[in-house]
Amino acid sequence: MSSMFLHQTKLWLKHSESPLAKNVFSFLKRIRLFQLPKIPALFSALYRLHLLISGLFGSVLRIFWWTPLFRSKTQGPSKNLYLYGGMPLLGEGLVIQLANQCRISGATTFSGRASSQQAAQLIVGNNVDIGWQTTIAVGRLVSLGNNVRIAGRCFIAGYPGHPLDAKQRAAGLPDTEEQVGDVILEDDVWLATGVSVMAGVTIGKGTVVAAGSVVTKSLPAGVLAAGVPAKVIKAIEEN
Structure with a gap:
């Protein structure tokens, strides 16, 4: 029931000529497209942090999970x-x-x-x-x-x-x-x-x-x- 309501609401927002629907649709679109101002130093630091965390997590999985599982089948x-x-x-x-x-x-x-x-x-x-x-x-x-x-x-x-x-x-x-x-x-x-x-x-x-x-x-x-x-x-x- 809730999924049907959401679907009908989306159709209304996209196709209705009502000023309310158009304003709500425009507002939701702006929220979806919102992004932080580009700050190169901050973004670069975040990217390096991402690589560090994902690399550590991947290494832990590789050493203690995937590799033992695979070797058990060989x-x-x-x-x-x-x-x-x-x-x-x-x-x-x-x-x-x-x-x-x-x-x-x-x-x-x-x-x-x-x-x-x-x-x-x-x-x-x-x-x-x-x-x-x-x-x-x-x-x-x-x-x-x-x-x-x-x-x-x-x-x-x-x-x-x-x-x-x-x-x-x-x-x-x-x-x-x-x-x-x-x-x-x-x-x-x-x-x-x-x-x-x-x-x-x-x-x-x-x-x-x-x-x-x-x-x-x-x-x-x-x-x-x-x-x-x-x-x-x-x-x-x-x-």
């Missing part, structure tokens, strides 16, 4: 883990093997293929970065070697989640074994922003995949690849 030592921005979304049926000195954004998703009889396995090596809004969907196995860098909004697709046949999709049936494949990123691989890696792909040691690329076939070691689908552009010279 195997392996996971020493010196830096988990920033919250807790990744974790699907059931996934085993995560996490090594040391990794940095993982809390705005990430790790899922395992629910229809498989065997738990999907995600292996993360030492000194690995997994960036903001990245999704790793593990069919059977996704392996990230040491020193791998995965930038924001990447997608590793070890399984599609749905069958190709339209009638099977409509019936809610899962994807088939033929659609599932392992994904291997060897040591020192770098996926730039927005890269997608499809099932059954291996990317060789030290290879860099340019932003926005879609990797549908395996890539050799030590190359720069780009495009949709990704192709080798050139070899990367070692220093």
Whole structure:
């Protein structure tokens, strides 16, 4: 009843030709748009205070809440883990093997293929970065070697989640074994922003995949690849 009254009042204030309605609407609008006079020194101090408080609060949550929760769902030592921005979304049926000195954004998703009889396995090596809004969907196995860098909004697709046949999709049936494949990123691989890696792909040691690329076939070691689908552009010279 009260919500209907508020709605009717808003409509009256916005559309009524009554001087009272117009004056009240104008007054409320001025209140909504009210702001303090700009005082640069004060505003700068408030902003620094905000950064200090939010940073301290974020650090406390990271150390005493998000990181212990995430480590409780992993195997392996996971020493010196830096988990920033919250807790990744974790699907059931996934085993995560996490090594040391990794940095993982809390705005990430790790899922395992629910229809498989065997738990999907995600292996993360030492000194690995997994960036903001990245999704790793593990069919059977996704392996990230040491020193791998995965930038924001990447997608590793070890399984599609749905069958190709339209009638099977409509019936809610899962994807088939033929659609599932392992994904291997060897040591020192770098996926730039927005890269997608499809099932059954291996990317060789030290290879860099340019932003926005879609990797549908395996890539050799030590190359720069780009495009949709990704192709080798050139070899990367070692220093």
